[in-house]
Structure formats: structure tokens, C-alpha cells
Amino acid sequence: MNAPLLEIDGLRKTFDGIFALDDFSCAVGKSEIVGLIGPNGAGKTTLFNVATGFLRPEHGQIAYKGHRLLGLPPYRISRAGVARTFQNLRLIRQISVLENVLLAFPAQPGERLGNVFFRWKTSRTTEAANRRSAMSLLGEAGLSEKAGDPAEALSYGQQKLLSLVCCLAAGAELLLLDEPVAGIAPAMIEKILTMIRDLPKQGRSVVIIEHNLEAVTQVCNRVIFMDAGRKISEGTPEQVRNDPRVIEAYID
Amino acid sequence: MKCGIYTCIIGMEYVLHIAILVGIYLILATGLNLIAGYAGLLSIAHAAFFGIGAYTAALMALNLHSPMVVNLACAVVLAGVTGAVVGGPSLRIRDDYFVVATFAFQVIVFNVLNNWVSFTGGPMGLPGIPQPSLFGWTISSHTAFLLLVGCCCVAVLWICQRIVHSPFGRVLKAIREDEVLAQCAGKNVAAYKVLVFMIGAAMAAVAGVLYAHYISFIDPTSFTVMESIFILSIVIIGGAGSPWGPVIGAVVLVTLPELLRFVGLPSAVAANVRQILYGAALVACMMWRPQGLLGQYTFQKGGSRQ
Numbered sequence: 376m377n378a379p380l381l382e383i384d385g386l387r388k389t390f391d392g393i394f395a396l397d398d399f400s401c402a403v404g405k406s407e408i409v410g411l412i413g414p415n416g417a418g419k420t421t422l423f424n425v426a427t428g429f430l431r432p433e434h435g436q437i438a439y440k441g442h443r444l445l446g447l448p449p450y451r452i453s454r455a456g457v458a459r460t461f462q463n464l465r466l467i468r469q470i471s472v473l474e475n476v477l478l479a480f481p482a483q484p485g486e487r488l489g490n491v492f493f494r495w496k497t498s499r500t501t502e503a504a505n506r507r508s509a510m511s512l513l514g515e516a517g518l519s520e521k522a523g524d525p526a527e528a529l530s531y532g533q534q535k536l537l538s539l540v541c542c543l544a545a546g547a548e549l550l551l552l553d554e555p556v557a558g559i560a561p562a563m564i565e566k567i568l569t570m571i572r573d574l575p576k577q578g579r580s581v582v583i584i585e586h587n588l589e590a591v592t593q594v595c596n597r598v599i600f601m602d603a604g605r606k607i608s609e610g611t612p613e614q615v616r617n618d619p620r621v622i623e624a625y626i627d
Numbered sequence: 628m629k630c631g632i633y634t635c636i637i638g639m640e641y642v643l644h645i646a647i648l649v650g651i652y653l654i655l656a657t658g659l660n661l662i663a664g665y666a667g668l669l670s671i672a673h674a675a676f677f678g679i680g681a682y683t684a685a686l687m688a689l690n691l692h693s694p695m696v697v698n699l700a701c702a703v704v705l706a707g708v709t710g711a712v713v714g715g716p717s718l719r720i721r722d723d724y725f726v727v728a729t730f731a732f733q734v735i736v737f738n739v740l741n742n743w744v745s746f747t748g749g750p751m752g753l754p755g756i757p758q759p760s761l762f763g764w765t766i767s768s769h770t771a772f773l774l775l776v777g778c779c780c781v782a783v784l785w786i787c788q789r790i791v792h793s794p795f796g797r798v799l800k801a802i803r804e805d806e807v808l809a810q811c812a813g814k815n816v817a818a819y820k821v822l823v824f825m826i827g828a829a830m831a832a833v834a835g836v837l838y839a840h841y842i843s844f845i846d847p848t849s850f851t852v853m854e855s856i857f858i859l860s861i862v863i864i865g866g867a868g869s870p871w872g873p874v875i876g877a878v879v880l881v882t883l884p885e886l887l888r889f890v891g892l893p894s895a896v897a898a899n900v901r902q903i904l905y906g907a908a909l910v911a912c913m914m915w916r917p918q919g920l921l922g923q924y925t926f927q928k929g930g931s932r933q
Contacts, residue, residue, distance in 0.1 A: 465805050477797065485795060486814070488790075502794060545812065
């Protein structure tokens with residue numbers, strides 16, 4: 376196995392004395408798709424929040440490409456190449472689909488105030504280039520006709536698809552997807568899963584939180600089962616599914 | 628006959644006076660629109676920056692006899708720096724608390740202006756601010772001053788347009804809608820907030836300089852929290868988050884009360900009726916058109932918290 380892209384070591388996070396993460400360690404390799412499953416409240420989303428800098432753990436370390444992530448503000452972690460989507464779906468609803476994608480591009484010269492007035496030519500060239508790649512990304516996702524519509528006009532499934540497209544536009548190497556196919560129509564699930572399955576070919580790694588075990592089995596190389604902040608089981612989807620500890624935890 | 632011409636001249640002056648005031652409030656509201664309408668930061672300290680601009684210009688003109696361009700530059704820089712100093716810490720706190728923090732700053736500025744008598748003249752204000760001169764040309768007539776204010780309006784509106792239609796403006800809208808997502812997209816939200824707060828403050832200072840040189844007398848009562856709320860009303864009624872909203876807002880809210888003068892109410896009643904009118908306009912706006920006359924954005928944050 377190649378050197379891990381993300382290495383999480385001994386994370387602990389408590390909320391009012393309750394363990395959301397308890398000595399949790401794992402590693403994600405390059406071009407790997409890891410599934411994170413477990414009952415509600417197992418600490419899966421907390422793990423994402425810690426990894427993206429929104430929560431500080433009491434204990435532990437996170438290394439991304441050998442650099443420490445803990446203590447960095449969320450925007451720095453994002454610039455390092457870690458993108459995420461949210462369970463309760465976050466998009467800028469009042470701007471267009473295309474602009475949502477444009478927002479995600481990293482290091483835009485036009486986002487610096489000085490360039491807005493003085494080096495506007497550079498900003499404009501980059502903006503045009505970003506616009507083209509945004510349109511091609513939207514085209515691949517089958518959203519090009521919706522590009523001009525406000526994001527809130529999309530269906531729920533399309534919005535989930537759009538937030539995935541935004542992660543791609545960000546050029547992230549590690550995508551943390553929180554329930555990417557929960558609550559959407561089967562055809563859309565198929566589409567999103569196909570997109571996710573293609574990510575390793577582009578050199579990207581993915582961690583998916585998902586309750587839909589069938590979807591997890593379809594796309595993941597490796598699955599981690601979490602309960603009460605702890606890693607209970609890890610292995611191929613079949614191994615984890617048949618692990619007696621996992622079955623026991625689900626019955627509880 | 629002579630009397631008729633005289634009335635006509637007075638009438639013209641009056642119309643120009645109103646137009647100049649509209650221009651000054653347009654600049655103020657455009658600055659606040661960037662802060663509140665685009666970045667979603669509800670600030671009620673705008674009159675404080677207006678005051679900082681006006682007092683900087685007045686004190687410099689009276690004590691140093693410096694030309695208006697220099698006063699303008701100093702006022703803009705001073706307001707921008709103050710904006711950064713105030714904005715830096717207060718922007719860490721969110722929504723409602725930010726409003727309270729800006730209110731506190733507003734009260735502090737008013738009290739300094741009102742109580743530092745040896746420097747600001749206290750409640751007596753600063754009289755006799757000279758008429759501005761630009762490149763050796765003294766601006767004394769209403770027409771010339773309107774031209775000057777008009778140029779400033781165009782410049783401020785142009786800057787605002789540039790900002791809101793740039794990727795920078797897109798980030799501001801993203802921050803208004805969902806700060807968490809903006810951070811996840813790799814945007815340094817705090818830096819953007821401080822920057823936009825500084826730009827808005829600097830624009831208010833421009834209005835302050837124009838106001839001081841135009842009215843030629845300033846006192847602290849022009850820079851109270853009521854004034855801040857009035858500017859905010861212009862933004863909200865005109866349409867927050869729309870580049871032309873503050874234009875319409877300034878025209879409507881500055882001229883509408885003037886129309887009351889022609890109804891023939893006694894002056895003591897007119898002042899009160901004016902206040903009632905503002906209140907009624909705001910309530911009506913909130914009820915039937917919460918996004919303002921031209922805006923798309925209402926001051927409701929839908930699901931933007933984690």
C-alpha cells in the first residue's frame with residue numbers, strides 16, 4: 376500500500392463528557408475510497424468536522440500529506456486540498472448553479488480586492504477559464520441546462536450532485552462526502568455513485584459517510600465501522616458486514 | 628414680477644439642496660449596502676464613520692487650512708483604519724452580537740464628539756467650515772457643489788459595481804448566505820469581512836467630508852444612532868444586496884419627507900409627521916416587500932448555521 380494521504384491518530388473529542396470520538400485512528404491512501412458507517416451518533420460527522428477544522432479535538436493528530444492539519448482554520452485546510460460536502464446540504468441558494476461552482480475554484484486572482492481594480496485583466500482571464508471548466512464539469516454531471524438557474528431551483532438530488540461538482544472544481548485531492556446519496560431518487564444515486572467511482576482515476580481519494588450499505592458496498596475499497604466514537608471493525612465491505620461485532624452493535 | 632423671479636431662484640436652490648443631500652445619502656447607503664446588503668453584516672455604526680469623515684475634514688480645514696482633496700484622503704484613510712480596528716474584533720462575533728458591538732462603537736464615537744469640547748467643539752459643533760476649492764476653483768454655488776457630489780456618487784457607485792460583479796463580490800454573497808460553506812470553499816471569511824467593512828467605512832467618510840464642506844457647520848447630533856438607522860432604512864427600503872437599491876432608497880427617503888413641507892403642516896407637526904412617515908415606510912416595507920424596492924435579499928438567514 377502506498378503512503379497514506381490522510382493519517383488520523385488517536386483522536387478524542389467529547390461533548391459534555393460524552394465521547395464523540397474515542398481514540399479513533401485510521402488512514403486513507405491515495406486513490407482510495409473509504410466508507411465510514413455506523414449508527415447515528417457514532418461520531419462520523421464529528422470526525423469530518425474535526426478533519427476540516429471546525430472542531431478541535433482534545434487529543435490526537437491529523438496529518439495530510441505529512442503536514443499537520445490540527446489547529447489550522449477551515450479555509451487553510453480547504454486550500455490544502457481537502458473538500459467536503461454536508462449532510463444537511465450547503466449551497467449558496469440565491470446565486471446561480473454556475474456561480475456556486477465558480478465559487479469553489481481555488482486561488483482566484485479576482486477574489487483579491489487589489490486585482491478587482493488594478494489587475495482586472497488577469498482576473499478576467501482566470502474567470503473566463505474557470506467558467507469554461509465549470510461548464511464542462513456541469514456538463515459531465517448533466518447539469519449544464521441548469522447552469523443559469525438559482526441553486527435553490529434544483530431538485531434535492533441535483534443539489535447533492537452540485538455540491539459534489541463543487542468539490543471537484545476546488546481541485547481537492549481528498550473528498551469527505553457526508554451522506555452523498557441519502558434521500559434521493561435511485562437514478563440520481565446511480566449517477567452520483569458512478570461519479571464517485573471515477574474519482575480515484577483522477578488521483579483523488581474519498582471518504583464517504585453513508586447509511587445506504589448497498590451504495591457503500593458498490594463503491595468502497597475499504598469500510599470502517601464506527602460506534603460510540605470508536606473504530607469497531609475495518610476491512611472490505613463483506614468482512615465488515617459479516618463481522619459479529621458489527622452485527623451486535625446494530626442489534627443494540 | 629421681481630418677487631416671482633426671486634421665488635424661482637430660491638426654489639431652484641432648494642431643489643439643488645435636496646439633490647445634494649440625496650447624493651450624500653446615496654454614498655452613505657452604497658457603503659452600507661456593501662457591508663449589510665452584500666456581506667450580510669448588519670451594522671448600525673455607519674453614522675459614526677460618517678461623523679469621523681465630517682470631523683476630520685472640518686478640523687483639518689479649520690486648523691490646517693488644507694485643501695479638500697487632502698482632507699478627503701485623510702478622512703478616507705482614517706475611517707478605513709478605524710473600520711479595521713473596530714471590525715477586526717467585532718466581526719468574530721456573529722449576527723445579533725455584531726449589531727450590539729457596532730452600536731457600542733456608534734455610542735462611543737458620538738460621546739467623543741459630544742464631550743471632547745476642546746477638540747471637537749462638543750455640542751456647540753464646528754462652525755465656519757470653509758467652502759471647498761478644487762485646483763484653485765472655489766466651489767461656492769449649489770450647482771457646482773451638486774456637480775462635485777455627483778462625481779463622487781459616480782465614483783462610489785462604480786467602485787461598488789466593480790466589487791459586486793467580481794469574484795470578490797461573489798465571495799461576499801457566499802459569506803452572507805453561508806459562512807461555513809464559504810470557509811469550506813477556502814475563503815478567508817474574516818479577512819473579507821474586515822475588508823468590506825473598511826470599504827464601507829471609507830465611503831461613509833467621503834460622504835462626511837462632502838457634508839461638512841457643504842453645510843459648513845457640523846455638530847454631533849448629525850451623527851447619532853438615529854442617523855445610522857436612517858441610513859440602514861435607505862438600504863433596506865431601497866433593496867439590500869442590489870447595486871441600485873440605495874439609489875432608489877436615497878431618492879425616496881430624502882425627498883419624500885420634503886414633500887410634506889408643501890402640504891402646509893405647521894413646522895412643529897411636520898417634524899413629527901416625518902418620523903411617523905419613516906416608521907410607516909419601514910413597517911410597510913417589511914410587511915409587503917421585505918427585500919426592498921429593488922433587492923432580492925431579505926434579512927433572514929435560512930439554515931445558515933451549523
